[in-house]
Amino acid sequence: MQKPALQNDRYLRALQKQPVDRTPVWMMRQAGRYLPEYKASRAEAGDFMSLCRNTELACEVTLQPLRRFDLDAAILFSDILTIPDAMGLELYFETGEGPKFAKPITTTRQIEQLTVPDMGSDLKYVTDAVSLIRQELQGKVPLIGFSGSPWTLATYMVEGGSTKNFSKVKKLMFAEPEAMHQLLDILADSVIAYLNAQIAAGAQSVMVFDTWGGVLSPRDYREFSLAYMEKIVRGVTKRSEDRDVPITLFTKNGGQWLEAMADAGSTALGIDWTTDLADARSRVGNQVALQGNMDPSVLYASPQRIEAEVKQILASYGHGTGHVFNLGHGIHPEVDPEHAGAFIEAIHKHSPKYHR
Numbered sequence: 001m002q003k004p005a006l007q008n009d010r011y012l013r014a015l016q017k018q019p020v021d022r023t024p025v026w027m028m029r030q031a032g033r034y035l036p037e038y039k040a041s042r043a044e045a046g047d048f049m050s051l052c053r054n055t056e057l058a059c060e061v062t063l064q065p066l067r068r069f070d071l072d073a074a075i076l077f078s079d080i081l082t083i084p085d086a087m088g089l090e091l092y093f094e095t096g097e098g099p100k101f102a103k104p105i106t107t108t109r110q111i112e113q114l115t116v117p118d119m120g121s122d123l124k125y126v127t128d129a130v131s132l133i134r135q136e137l138q139g140k141v142p143l144i145g146f147s148g149s150p151w152t153l154a155t156y157m158v159e160g161g162s163t164k165n166f167s168k169v170k171k172l173m174f175a176e177p178e179a180m181h182q183l184l185d186i187l188a189d190s191v192i193a194y195l196n197a198q199i200a201a202g203a204q205s206v207m208v209f210d211t212w213g214g215v216l217s218p219r220d221y222r223e224f225s226l227a228y229m230e231k232i233v234r235g236v237t238k239r240s241e242d243r244d245v246p247i248t249l250f251t252k253n254g255g256q257w258l259e260a261m262a263d264a265g266s267t268a269l270g271i272d273w274t275t276d277l278a279d280a281r282s283r284v285g286n287q288v289a290l291q292g293n294m295d296p297s298v299l300y301a302s303p304q305r306i307e308a309e310v311k312q313i314l315a316s317y318g319h320g321t322g323h324v325f326n327l328g329h330g331i332h333p334e335v336d337p338e339h340a341g342a343f344i345e346a347i348h349k350h351s352p353k354y355h356r
C-alpha cells in the first residue's frame, strides 16, 4: 500500500545532519502514566501487556502525546521485554514492582535451548501495531521503532526482573563468560530480526535502549554490551521506502565511552544528563548526531525553570544541525503534563536561532 508523504521530517533530517528550521523533539516514554488518557487506556486493557497486545489500544496510546503536544516523532508503544517474553520467559507486571519473568534464566542449559522468536507469530502483535500506527499517523511525523540492547535484555532475563546490584547476571558474566556470550549472541540475532520486522512494517527509524550498560567496567562494556550493539548496527536494514533508516544507540551512564560508541557505526547516540552536550559534541559530533539530554526531573520544576534549562541545553549544543532534543531518560509518572508542554514549547521558541 502506498504510504502518505512525510509532512514533518525534522527528526530524520537532524539525525542525518541535514539542515532543519528548528531542533526536533520527542520524549522518552512520551506515552505513559503522566497522561490521564494513558491511564484510562491501560485500565481499559486491564494490564500493561494486554495494552501492548491490543493493536487498536497500542496505536491509541502511541498517538495520545501527539494530540497534546507538537512533537516531531512518534514512538511505538510496546516494551523492550517483548523479546524475552516471546522466548518463553513469560513477562508479567506486578503493581508497583516493575517487570518480572515467571521463568527466568537460571541454568546454562536454558540458554542452550533459546531460539530466535518467530516474528510472524510470537511478535506479530508488535508489527501489527507498527502498521496501524503508520496508517493512523497519515505522514504527520515519523515513527520510531525500538528494542532493548542484548546486555539490558539479559539483565532482566537472568535477574528475573529489576535489580539493584546485578549479582546474578554479573555472576554469569564472570563465572561463565561463554554461556553469557551465547545468551547475548542469540539476543543480538533476535533484536536484528525484531528491528527489521518493525522497519518492514513501517518504522522509519530505530533506537536501541541500553539502560544497564553503564553498570559495567569500560572493558566489560565493550565486550558484553557494545560488541553486540555493533552487531545489531551491522545487521539492521539501512534503507526502506527510499529513505535511510537512522539508528540511535543509547547507553544510560555511557558518557565516558562515547568515542567507542560512535565507532560502532550508528547514526546517532542518545546521551543522558550526566554528560555535557558541548563536551559530547566536541568528542563525537563529527561522527554521529546526538539525542538528549535534559534530566527528566527538571520537569518537576516551574515552566520558567524548565525554559531556562532548555535554553542552556540548546546553547551547549550550539549552532547547526545534528541535535534531537529529548530527555536523558524516561519521563516520570508524577510529572504534570502542562510542564511537558512547556518543555516542548521552549524548544520551539528558542531553537530556531541555532539553525539560521
Ligand code: CP3
Pocket: 027, 028, 029, 030, 031, 032, 033, 042, 048, 075, 076, 077, 078, 079, 080, 081, 098, 099, 146, 162, 209, 211, 330
Ligand atoms: O517511549 C515510549 O513512549 C514508548 C514506550 C516504551 C515503554 N517502555 C513503555 C512502558 C519504551 C521505549 C520502553 C522501553 C523500556 N522498557 C526500557 C528502556 C528504556 C528505559 O526506560 O530505560 C526498559 C528498561 C523497559 C523495561 C520496563 N518496562 C520497566 C523497567 C518498566 C516498569 C517501570 C515503571 O515505570 O514502572 C516497564 C513498563 C512500562 N513500559 C511502562 C511503560 C509506559 C509503565 C507500565 C505501566 O503502565 O504501568
